Structure formats: C-alpha cells, structure tokens
Amino acid sequence: MKEFLENKKRLNEKIKSVFIHECKPVIDRELLQSLPHLKVIANSGVGVDHLDLKLIASFGIKVTNTPHAVSDSTADIGMALMLASARRLVEGCQISVSPQTEHFAADWLGDEVTGATLGIIGMGSIGYKVAKRAKAFEMKILYHNRNQRKEEEEKAVGACYCEKMEDLLQQSDFVMLVVNLTPQTFRFIGKRELELMKPSATLINISRGAVVDQDALVEALQNGTIKAAALDVTYPEPLPRDHSLLKLKNIIITPHIGTATVQATRKMTEEAVANILAVLNGLTIPSEVIPIRCFREHTYALAYLL
Amino acid sequence: MEEQELPYVLIATIGGIDGVYEDHVEFLKKHFNLITMKQFHEHKSHLSEKIKAIYMWWNKPVANQELLSSLPNLKVIATGGAGVDHLDLKLISSFGVKVANTPIAVSNATADMGMALMLASARRIVEGCQIAVSPNTEYFAADWLGDEVTGATLGIIGMGRIGYKVAQRAKAFEMKILYHNRSQRKEEEEQAVGAIYCKNIDDLLLQSDFVMLCVNLTPQTEKLIGKKELEMMKPTATLINISRGLVVDQDALVEALQNGVIKAAALDVTYPEPLPRNHPLLTLKNIIITPHVGGSTTKSCRLVMENMVESILAALNGLPIPNEVNPPK
Numbered sequence: 001m002k003e004f005l006e007n008k009k010r011l012n013e014k015i016k017s018v019f020i021h022e023c024k025p026v027i028d029r030e031l032l033q034s035l036p037h038l039k040v041i042a043n044s045g046v047g048v049d050h051l052d053l054k055l056i057a058s059f060g061i062k063v064t065n066t067p068h069a070v071s072d073s074t075a076d077i078g079m080a081l082m083l084a085s086a087r088r089l090v091e092g093c094q095i096s097v098s099p100q101t102e103h104f105a106a107d108w109l110g111d112e113v114t115g116a117t118l119g120i121i122g123m124g125s126i127g128y129k130v131a132k133r134a135k136a137f138e139m140k141i142l143y144h145n146r147n148q149r150k151e152e153e154e155k156a157v158g159a160c161y162c163e164k165m166e167d168l169l170q171q172s173d174f175v176m177l178v179v180n181l182t183p184q185t186f187r188f189i190g191k192r193e194l195e196l197m198k199p200s201a202t203l204i205n206i207s208r209g210a211v212v213d214q215d216a217l218v219e220a221l222q223n224g225t226i227k228a229a230a231l232d233v234t235y236p237e238p239l240p241r242d243h244s245l246l247k248l249k250n251i252i253i254t255p256h257i258g259t260a261t262v263q264a265t266r267k268m269t270e271e272a273v274a275n276i277l278a279v280l281n282g283l284t285i286p287s288e289v290i291p292i293r294c295f296r297e298h299t300y301a302l303a304y305l306l
Numbered sequence: 307m308e309e310q311e312l313p314y315v316l317i318a319t320i321g322g323i324d325g326v327y328e329d330h331v332e333f334l335k336k337h338f339n340l341i342t343m344k345q346f347h348e349h350k351s352h353l354s355e356k357i358k359a360i361y362m363w364w365n366k367p368v369a370n371q372e373l374l375s376s377l378p379n380l381k382v383i384a385t386g387g388a389g390v391d392h393l394d395l396k397l398i399s400s401f402g403v404k405v406a407n408t409p410i411a412v413s414n415a416t417a418d419m420g421m422a423l424m425l426a427s428a429r430r431i432v433e434g435c436q437i438a439v440s441p442n443t444e445y446f447a448a449d450w451l452g453d454e455v456t457g458a459t460l461g462i463i464g465m466g467r468i469g470y471k472v473a474q475r476a477k478a479f480e481m482k483i484l485y486h487n488r489s490q491r492k493e494e495e496e497q498a499v500g501a502i503y504c505k506n507i508d509d510l511l512l513q514s515d516f517v518m519l520c521v522n523l524t525p526q527t528e529k530l531i532g533k534k535e536l537e538m539m540k541p542t543a544t545l546i547n548i549s550r551g552l553v554v555d556q557d558a559l560v561e562a563l564q565n566g567v568i569k570a571a572a573l574d575v576t577y578p579e580p581l582p583r584n585h586p587l588l589t590l591k592n593i594i595i596t597p598h599v600g601g602s603t604t605k606s607c608r609l610v611m612e613n614m615v616e617s618i619l620a621a622l623n624g625l626p627i628p629n630e631v632n633p634p635k
Binding site: 246 | 321322323324325327363364414415417418419421422423425426429430431432434435437438439441443444445446448450451452453454455456457474475476477478479480579580581583588594595596597598599602603604605606607
C-alpha cells in the first residue's frame with residue numbers, strides 16, 4: 001500500500017488483484033475507484049465479514065477466500081479449547097508455577113471430555129473436521145446446520161442432526177460455534193440460547209465474536225447459567241482492557257489464533273495465489289465468494305461491528 | 307441373628323486437600339466401616355486386628371513397615387490410579403497382603419490429558435490466554451504462530467492402555483503415529499490406529515514432532531529419556547509426559563530446553579510434585595506444567611473409587627481380585 005500510494009499514477013492501472021491478509025488492506029470505495037483494472041480481491045482466511053461484498057460486486061470485482069487452508073488448524077483449535085477448558089489447563093499451569101503452591105490438592109477436578117456430548121453449531125468443512133476429531137474421543141455428537149448433511153457423512157462421524165437448535169442446546173455438555181458470520185448468525189447465541197444450555201455446559205466459539213451476544217454471555221457466566229466459555233474470537237479484538245469478560249474466572253480467551261500456524265498461513269497464501277491466478281487467467285475459480293442477495297441486511301450487520 | 311459388621315477399612319482422612327472425597331463417603335460407608343489414621347492411632351489396641359483393607363487415596367496412608375506390622379489381619383491394599391511406583395510391592399507381599407490398582411478407570415481421562423497438553427503446547431494456548439487478558443495488549447500480532455498438530459508425527463513411548471487410547475485420538479487428527487513398546491502390538495491393533503512399531507526407540511525419537519511418554523515407572527523406565535534421547539529428538543520437537551516425572555532426567559531436560567535441543571515440553575508429572583519453587587523448569591518459557599491431573603475428572607475419580615471398593619470386597623470374600631497387581635518376582 002505504501003508503494004502504491006507513493007506511485008499511484010504509475011501503478012494504479014497495473015494492479016489486477018488485491019491480497020488481503022489479517023483484514024488488510026481495507027477495501028473501501030476510494031481504493032476500488034483508484035484501481036480500474038482490479039479483477040479480484042483474494043482474502044487469506046475463510047471469513048469475509050470484514051468485506052463489503054455488495055460494494056465490491058458493484059465494481060465487477062470477484063472475491064475469493066481460503067476455506068481449505070484453514071479448516072484443519074481451526075478444527076484443532078476448537079478441540080484444544082474444549083480440552084483446555086474442561087481440564088482447567090490454564091488454571092492448572094498457574095498452580096504449577098505459583099510461588100504460593102506448596103502441594104497439589106487432591107480434590108481439584110475437571111470434566112471428562114471422553115464420552116461427553118458435543119453440540120456443533122455449523123457443520124461446514126471446519127465443523128465436520130471437529131466432529132471427526134471428537135468421535136475419536138467417543139463423544140456423542142449433535143449438530144445443527146442450515147441443511148442436514150448426507151446420511152453417509154453423518155454416519156462417518158456418528159453425528160445426529162438437530163433441526164431445532166434448542167434440542168442441541170439442551171442436551172450438550174459442550175456447545176461449539178463453527179458458523180460463519182452472516183445476518184442470520186449475528187448474535188444468534190443470546191440470553192435465550194444460553195438459558196437453554198445446561199448449567200454444567202461450556203460454550204466454545206471459534207467462528208466470529210459477533211455470533212454471540214457478549215453482554216448476555218457475561219451475565220450467563222456470572223450467574224452460573226452456563227459453567228464456562230472458551231473463546232478464540234470476540235468483538236472487538238482485542239477486547240477493551242476493562243471489559244467484563246476479562247475479569248471472569250470461568251472463561252479462557254485466546255487471541256484469534258484459529259489459523260495461526262506456520263503450515264496454515266503458508267497454505268492460505270498458496271490457496272489465495274491459486275485463486276488469483278485462476279481469475280486472471282479466466283479459469284474456474286477454486287473458492288469464489290458469491291455475494292449474498294440481501295445486501296441491506298448485510299450492511300446492517302456490518303454497522304454493528306464498527 | 308447377629309448382624310454382620312461391615313469390614314473395617316483404613317483410610318488417611320476424609321475431605322481436605324488430600325483426603326477421601328466427601329461425596330464418595332456415602333457410597334464407601336455402605337460397604338465399609340471407615341477408620342481414619344487418626345482414629346486408628348487413638349484406638350490402636352482395639353482396631354489393629356479389625357482392619358482388613360487399606361483404601362489408599364492419593365497415595366495415602368503410606369504402607370510402610372510400621373503400619374503393615376500393626377495390621378495383622380490386613381488382606382488387601384487398594385490404591386487409586388494406574389501407577390504403583392509409590393508402593394514397596396516386595397515389602398507388602400512379604401506380609402502376605404494383596405495389592406489392586408485402577409488402571410482402566412483413569413485411562414480415558416489420562417489419554418485426554420495427553421492430547422490436551424499436546425494441543426495446548428503446539429498452539430501456545432497458555433501464552434495466548436495471557437496475551438488476551440494482559441493489561442498491556444493493544445492489538446493481536448499477526449506474526450504470532452504455533453505449530454500444526456494435524457498431520458504431524460506423534461511418537462508414543464509406551465503403548466499400553468493409555469498409549470493406545472492416545473493413538474486412537476491422534477489418528478483423528480491425521481497424525482502419523484509411531485510407537486515404541488516392550489513388545490509389538492497385534493497387527494489388527496496397529497492397523498486400527500495406523501501406528502508403526504519402532505523396535506528401536508531411536509527411530510521414534512529421530513522422526514517425531516511430538517514425543518509422548520505413556521509408560522509406567524519401573525527400574526527399566528527410570529530416566530528413560532535423558533541427554534542422549536533428547537539430543538536425538540528434532541530441535542523442533544515437543545516432549546509430553548503423562549507418565550511419571552522420574553521417567554525423564556529432569557536436569558537433562560532443563561538443559562535441552564534452555565539450549566534449544568528440543569523446542570518445548572509439556573509435563574503433567576515431575577519429581578517431586580510440586581517442584582521446589584526455585585526449580586529451573588518453572589522459569590522456562592518453552593514449557594507448560596500441569597499439577598498431575600491426568601486422571602482428575604469427577605467421572606473418572608468416581609469410577610476409581612468404585613473399582614477400589616470392588617477390589618477390596620473381592621479380596622475380603624476370597625474371590626479373584628479385579629486389577630490385582632502381581633508381586634515382583
């Protein structure tokens with residue numbers, strides 16, 4: 001961007017693609033107008049909630065993401081958070097190194113993951129990979145999705161479809177959010193949903209912060225409506241340093257590291273490059289993001305994120 | 307007809323930091339007359355002949371010469387958990403007392419812990435949590451990366467019940483699984499988890515991204531992982547220990563972690579537990595330590611307790627004892 005801004009006149013007609021990493025550069029009308037030959041915006045990562053898809057489409061520019069590159073590492077983080085939360089790993093590490101620790105208490109217990117019930121909300125590629133991993137822990141797997149998966153797919157991971165999200169919420173020991181952020185999923189886990197969950201249940205979020213009503217979550221955690229939460233995502237990121245979520249004992253928060261592995265970042269770049277080359281060469285695009293129809297709702301959702 | 311008295315069973319204490327759990331007491335009292343060590347000392351002459359079993363919870367009460375000599379009718383010691391390295395099996399056997407542990411009850415929870423430690427270490431979860439809550443955090447750095455577990459190579463040293471369960475879990479993460487064991491497992495068992503036998507431990511150490519110790523502690527496995535073994539590991543590898551602290555030469559581990567001989571370690575067990583507060587392991591940045599909680603879930607501890615009760619009842623009724631530990635030859 002620095003070089004572009006310094007040599008706009010010379011470069012603006014040459015630039016045919018934009019590669020977005022960690023949501024930068026920001027795509028606004030000004031940038032789009034200054035790049036007359038822009039063909040594609042290739043996002044590194046799967047979420048595109050930070051992009052104004054309607055605006056970009058109006059310029060005739062395609063958008064791509066990298067769903068394949070991120071799915072393993074994000075599914076791994078979902079499992080890592082569930083295990084860390086259930087087994088009180090972060091707390092345990094603090095005890096091990098604390099200057100006050102004289103002995104280890106025998107009555108310090110966590111919850112068993114093996115054989116527990118996992119409810120996966122959002123059974124796309126990441127959700128399905130979570131299910132595969134959870135199956136090896138002999139977990140009972142429930143899932144809620146816009147559409148039911150094929151029978152063979154369900155059988156392969158032993159997953160039971162819950163057409164009603166309520167059924168999943170009421171039965172799960174661990175609820176994992178693996179949806180993308182859309183107008184339909186915006187704050188769809190709120191006070192009502194949290195109250196439907198078991199008081200012994202844990203909420204795990206590896207999707208987007210805005211999928212959860214954060215104020216409702218604070219209240220639910222403070223009052224024991226649910227037992228605990230483990231979040232890789234919040235809104236904003238990072239949270240303001242005086243945010244209530246940071247003070248709670250029954251929560252662990254990681255700094256949006258779902259795809260933060262050497263391997264995943266490399267794969268994301270490779271996938272983004274492949275998308276760019278496909279667009280520029282007029283070939284089938286591996287991972288094009290089609291703008292949704294209800295643009296009005298989309299911009300409404302974006303306004304809340306600002 | 308005279309009502310049969312419930313058998314007298316010796317325990318350390320009830321409640322507190324290392325006593326028998328309060329919510330297990332109801333079940334225990336259905337089957338036993340529980341006698342605490344305090345009560346035993348206060349009424350020794352009256353109780354010493356009545357006590358037929360020791361219910362050893364978190365390795366207490368300690369079965370030493372003095373205690374064993376004062377319990378002439380002791381038949382069995384039931385100890386919670388899989389390990390028996392805290393027991394002098396030879397001494398106990400010399401008194402004609404049987405021993406039972408609970409290897410099955412803790413196996414799921416311990417395998418889960420192994421996976422939890424591997425994932426937490428690889429993805430820098432503990433560090434990440436600190437960043438997320440730190441007062442100094444203004445933004446999340448983009449170049450802050452961890453290592454991928456999916457598709458990496460896991461070397462399991464000790465493919466018993468727990469090691470095999472670790473393999474079952476790791477397979478779902480598409481890990482390449484190598485294992486080293488006293489004896490090779492059956493082919494179907496290997497195939498079910500996609501595990502490859504390394505007769506020579508060196509082969510496993512040289513190739514693994516994660517090395518997980520799942521052996522029990524015996525004279526053969528004490529300091530199994532020392533300077534030589536750590537140097538054979540990849541400099542990008544992580545050592546995970548869910549067995550016993552003494553299986554690792556801790557001084558060699560400190561050095562290896564300080565010098566980048568291996569990348570990181572994740573330990574649920576050390577020696578002693580806890581470590582002295584000035585121990586070098588506590589100051590290293592590339593280590594996570596949990597307070598020996600491998601079997602510590604509500605569900606598993608309850609199962610351990612029930613298994614111990616079963617073993618004691620079997621022993622006292624002259625029946626075969628589930629999970630009997632054979633005395634050393």
